Amino acid sequence: MGNPSEPPDADDEAARRRRQRDTEPIPQIRPEDGPHFGEGPSYGDGPAYSDGPAYASSAGYGGRSGGGTRQVPDEPIISYSPPDISADELAGLQVDASGMPVQPRRVLPLEDEPTPLVARYLFPTERYRGEWKRHWIHLLTPLLIGVVATFVLGYLSGFLAGQDVGGLTTVAVLLWLGVLGWVGWKIADWWFDRFILTNKRVMVVNGIVTRNVAMMPLLRVTDMKYEQSPLGRFLNYGTFILESAGQEQALREVKHLPNPNELYLRVVEEMYEPQAVEARLSKDEAAAKAEDGA
Incomplete structure (x- = not known):
């Protein structure tokens, strides 16, 4: 054995400390005795974990709150507000089941006053909604007949004039004038032919010499549809x-x-949502009065 008065060897002392550390029991800390996670111990004079340790405060880091969030107090807080999207812009982003964009529904403008041709058939308590002439395709047959008759009878008149038969030439010219007169009559009849809608009925007025007026109350309409041929769609x-x-x-x-689609929606809306039509009409009248006042 060594001399007890001599100082212990450094290697022996380090080995002894390692053996003592390895054989030292691990302390058992119960949850109720130890610090809670929201109330950690403080370091030095700094605040507890709930407010952030002292070194965190000096470094500029926010402490741990009860929810576990961390903030940087020196940086400004940036607020975010959702973009303002109008109804028209939102409608442009909507798509149907096939992926095609859905366009906002168009509504034909409400006419203010009926024409004198239509006003005589309306009684004072009904509200006028509009009148429509038939599409120009309604005149396609008379116009084609007029064009064909002009070319054919014009050529025939020139041919007969060269044959020195003045009587037949006069007949051809009178026949051509008769065809043009018939075409003009059809155009005038088309002009006076109107489809009329009020808040109580639908009407059709036509005829020049003999006037025909047909009407059907909206309350009695049990079914309504419209048909479009390929040319009609075009x-x-x-x-x-x-x-x-x-x-x-x-x-x-x-x-x-x-x-037809817009007109169909107008009639159906008048049948099932008359309050919406009245509200839109009142809004338009108020806007018109505001513009007049300005």
Whole structure:
């Protein structure tokens, strides 16, 4: 054994400390005796874990709150507000089941006053909604007949004039004038032919010498549809078919009406949502008065 008065060797002392550390029991700390996570011990004079340790405060880091969030107090807080998107812009982003964009529904403008031709058939308590002439395709047949007759009879008149038969030439010219007169009559009849909508009924007025007036109350319309041929879809016209209690009516089929989809929505809205029509009409009247006052 070594001399007890001599100092212990440094290697022996280090080995002894390692053996003592390895054999030292690990202390058991119960949860109720130890510090809570929201109330950690403080370091020096700094605040507890709930407010952030002292070194965290000096470094500029926010402490741990009860929810475990960390903030940087020196940096400004940036607020975010959602973008302001109008209804028209939102409608442009909407798509249907096939992925095609859905366009906002167009509504034909409400006319303020009926024409003198229509006003005589309206009674004071009904509200006028609009009147429409038939599509120009309604004149296609008379116009084609007029054009063909002009070329054919013009050529025939020139040929007969060269044959020195003045009587036949006069007949050809009179026949051509008769065809043009018939075409003019058809155009005038088209001009006076109107489809009329009020808040109580639909009407058709036509005829120049003999005037025909047909009407159907909206309350009696049991079914309404419109049909469009490929040419009608291309030129934007259609045929309206109205049913009333399963009976034949004078107003059952109205051909060659323009803008059939918008007109259909107008009639259906008048039948099922008259309050919406009145509200829109009142809004338009108020806006017009405001513009006049300005």
